[in-house]
Amino acid sequence: MRTTDQSAAPGSASRRRFILDSARTAGSVVLLSLGLGLYSRQSISLPAEAIRPPGALSEKDFLSACIRCGLCVRNCPYDTLDLSRLGDPVTTGTPYFIARNVPCEMCDDIPCVKACPTGALDHSLDNIDDARMGLAVLLDQETCLNFQGLRCDVCYRICPAINKAITLEHIANPRTGKHAMFIPTVHSDQCTGCGKCEHACVLEEAAIKVLPMHLAKGEIGGHYRWGWKEKEKAGGSLVTPDVPHQYNLPEGQSYDYESKGLLFDQQEGQK
Amino acid sequence: MRSSIRPGVDAIASKGWLLANKWLLARRFCQLSILTLFMLGPWFGIWIITGNLNSSLVLGTLPLTDPYVLIQSIVAGHTPATTAITGAIIVLLFYAVVSGRVFCSWVCPVNMITDFAHWLRERLGISGASMLPKDTRYWLLGASLLLTFSTGNVIWEIINPVSMLHRGLIFGMGLAWLILLAVFLFDLLISRRGWCGHLCPVGAFYSLLGSHSLIRIRADARARCNDCMDCFVVCPEQQVIRPALKGEPNNIGPVITSANCTNCGRCIDVCSKDVFHFGLRANNKTNQKIHVSNTNKHNNHSSGVEVL
Numbered sequence: 001m002r003t004t005d006q007s008a009a010p011g012s013a014s015r016r017r018f019i020l021d022s023a024r025t026a027g028s029v030v031l032l033s034l035g036l037g038l039y040s041r042q043s044i045s046l047p048a049e050a051i052r053p054p055g056a057l058s059e060k061d062f063l064s065a066c067i068r069c070g071l072c073v074r075n076c077p078y079d080t081l082d083l084s085r086l087g088d089p090v091t092t093g094t095p096y097f098i099a100r101n102v103p104c105e106m107c108d109d110i111p112c113v114k115a116c117p118t119g120a121l122d123h124s125l126d127n128i129d130d131a132r133m134g135l136a137v138l139l140d141q142e143t144c145l146n147f148q149g150l151r152c153d154v155c156y157r158i159c160p161a162i163n164k165a166i167t168l169e170h171i172a173n174p175r176t177g178k179h180a181m182f183i184p185t186v187h188s189d190q191c192t193g194c195g196k197c198e199h200a201c202v203l204e205e206a207a208i209k210v211l212p213m214h215l216a217k218g219e220i221g222g223h224y225r226w227g228w229k230e231k232e233k234a235g236g237s238l239v240t241p242d243v244p245h246q247y248n249l250p251e252g253q254s255y256d257y258e259s260k261g262l263l264f265d266q267q268e269g270q271k
Numbered sequence: 272m273r274s275s276i277r278p279g280v281d282a283i284a285s286k287g288w289l290l291a292n293k294w295l296l297a298r299r300f301c302q303l304s305i306l307t308l309f310m311l312g313p314w315f316g317i318w319i320i321t322g323n324l325n326s327s328l329v330l331g332t333l334p335l336t337d338p339y340v341l342i343q344s345i346v347a348g349h350t351p352a353t354t355a356i357t358g359a360i361i362v363l364l365f366y367a368v369v370s371g372r373v374f375c376s377w378v379c380p381v382n383m384i385t386d387f388a389h390w391l392r393e394r395l396g397i398s399g400a401s402m403l404p405k406d407t408r409y410w411l412l413g414a415s416l417l418l419t420f421s422t423g424n425v426i427w428e429i430i431n432p433v434s435m436l437h438r439g440l441i442f443g444m445g446l447a448w449l450i451l452l453a454v455f456l457f458d459l460l461i462s463r464r465g466w467c468g469h470l471c472p473v474g475a476f477y478s479l480l481g482s483h484s485l486i487r488i489r490a491d492a493r494a495r496c497n498d499c500m501d502c503f504v505v506c507p508e509q510q511v512i513r514p515a516l517k518g519e520p521n522n523i524g525p526v527i528t529s530a531n532c533t534n535c536g537r538c539i540d541v542c543s544k545d546v547f548h549f550g551l552r553a554n555n556k557t558n559q560k561i562h563v564s565n566t567n568k569h570n571n572h573s574s575g576v577e578v579l
Binding site: 021024025026028029030032033036037039040041060061063064065066067068069070071073074075083084085086087088091092093115116117118119120123 | 312318321322323325326327328334336337340341343344347348349350351352354355358403404406407410411414417418421422423424425426428429430434435438439441442443444445446447449450
């Protein structure tokens with residue numbers, strides 16, 4: 001009996017210690033992982049003014065693809081790109097630029113994309129005009145000089161896709177009653193989000209800013225159709241024309257519902 | 272046996288200071304040279320290597336990519352471009368041959384911080400065994416991959432002290448020094464060789480990578496061991512020495528086979544009996560009798576006394 005007791009006790013004791021040690025290790029690793037996971041959720045938020053380099057995948061895909069090597073930053077000939085440091089509001093080690101400080105110069109050969117070893121910057125981007133780093137938005141009409149009827153036009157003039165990404169749309173100036181206002185208008189099918197307009201804006205705080213696509217762009221519901229476009233596609237009205245309405249009109253007048261409106265019976269009048 | 276005397280004193284006495292610090296100096300030279308190559312660009316505009324340890328380009332042609340960070344990227348759901356894969360394969364092959372943890376002792380810049388912490392710890396006489404099991408790093412390695420998978424983010428990179436320091440030196444430190452200070456204080460005050468020897472999942476990854484490496488440290492002349500314990504004291508992974516050094520009675524060969532051995536060569540330096548040397552993994556037989564004749568092999572327990 002005694003011998004069995006003695007042989008069993010150390011065995012179970014060491015087994016206990018092994019289980020305890022394993023549980024302790026596993027427990028601390030789980031705790032650390034939890035902290036790390038929560039911290040990572042917080043650290044992936046990208047502030048609106050931080051713009052990813054051209055060809056960057058969507059933010060979620062970018063964070064899985066970017067290995068934080070900084071080769072894009074090194075290959076940028078204009079020192080536009082910066083590699084986020086710990087404490088910066090951008091995920092540590094990932095590249096970004098602040099357009100108001102240094103905008104993207106839109107190099108023809110896109111060296112930053114070429115330098116990316118993983119494809120976090122999409123190598124299929126071969127024309128810089130196809131880049132969509134963000135979208136310029138004229139945010140503040142109350143301070144934009146052109147909106148006051150002045151001819152600043154700096155954002156329009158500096159735009160690498162001049163008269164395409166930003167056009168000047170004429171509208172009447174209600175303040176003076178006789179002048180035109182030239183409203184800088186951004187077109188999302190042309191704007192690359194390079195940020196030169198934001199950088200060049202003459203105001204203390206830029207009135208036009210490049211925002212990430214998801215903040216800048218609205219999106220209609222998947223079920224929604226523009227009636228006039230559908231009509232154009234179909235080559236005619238998609239709904240059955242209304243039964244001609246019987247208006248209670250005076251003699252000699254009729255109403256064309258489709259387009260012409262109120263009609264006077266000219267023939268009868270001539271007679 | 273002589274824990275009060277600093278390790279390596281005997282070696283310096285018998286071999287001279289330079290030979291007794293040969294591998295340590297070589298290692299520091301290697302670490303600093305690699306760092307300097309990376310820094311030549313930002314400091315002097317000489318671009319021999321661009322990028323950082325996560326991925327770099329040598330002379331504009333040769334890509335090198337850290338396989339651990341690339342695996343995280345793949346686990347996170349990305350299919351990497353060929354450049355990164357090529358770079359990772361080159362690095363994988365290199366460390367598979369020379370032993371994975373050569374990265375830790377010969378390349379990693381954090382090693383200089385943790386070695387300094389350890390040196391200071393010994394100097395100040397801070398003791399106390401670590402509560403952490405040595406395999407915590409493998410748990411952390413697993414956890415980092417699991418978290419990467421569940422968050423879709425290259426997760427270890429948000430705190431990894433290795434890339435924080437290296438990237439920080441090249442691209443700007445930010446608050447990364449806080450993490451490195453934490454590692455330093457942890458190693459100094461809390462756990463002996465705490466970071467590199469217990470926690471770092473990068474080291475764990477490279478351990479696994481080099482588990483069949485060609486180049487290993489051998490204790491072929493183990494019969495000459497005089498039990499001075501110097502190698503044991505300086506070794507960053509103390510558990511790896513004993514099987515090879517004292518394994519003869521148990522039929523264990525003289526090669527330090529543990530993948531945790533960092534091939535730092537410090538044991539070679541501090542051994543006054545020249546027991547250790549760099550060699551190949553092959554020929555790991557028990558009855559190797561290099562440098563030692565059969566007769567004095569049996570006297571090895573008393574040989575230390577004879578010499579002293």
